[in-house]
Amino acid sequence: GKAIPAFIIGVVNFIFLLGVTVHVFGVPMRGSILLLLLLTLPFIVAEIGWGVLISAIAHTQQQAILFVFILAMTDISFSGFLVPVKNLPGGLQWIAQAVPMYHYLEIIRSVMLKGATLATLWPHGLALFGLAVTILPISVRGVSQRLD
Structure with missing residues (x-):
């Protein structure tokens, strides 16, 4: 229930930042906005x-901030944002597959810059869906156990 406002804020942020990206920075949108959404x-x-x-496992706000920092650094390191994933050693490339941001950056780049369609993006979309339906239930279970 408490995640619904975060979801709505995430969607609004996406729409706003997509508008800024296209209209202010002039990044071309060659693919489908609906597909990207x-x-x-x-x-x-x-x-x-x-x-x-993180909220389920952190006992204090300081711990939560530390966990968020670690997660953010992991996301950035393994997403292909700083270094292409193909340049990482094999084991680290495997870890990148479990990072949602890796798949999302591939989707954004492909839709916006190349005009890619679902026919080429389905592996990344499926991976994101799989990660979402894996991570969210685990986290909800963690919260419910902590509340008990």
Whole structure:
């Protein structure tokens, strides 16, 4: 229940920042906005799942901040944002597959810059969906156990 406002804020942020990206920074939008929105939804759910999980395992606000920092650094390191994932050693490439941001960045780049369709993006979309339906139930279970 408490994750619903975060989901709505995530969708509003996506729409606003997409507008800024296209209209202020002039990044071309060669693909479908609707496809990008649909593939954004499981990313938002997966990231909310991580947030709920952190709230379940952190005992203090300081611990939560530390966990968020560690998660953010992991996301950035394994997403392909700083270094292409194909340049990482094999084991680290495998870890990147479990990072929602890796799949989401591939989707954003492909839809916006290449005009990619679902026919080429389905593996990343499926991975995001799989991560979302895995992370969120685990985090909800963690919260319910902590409340008991």
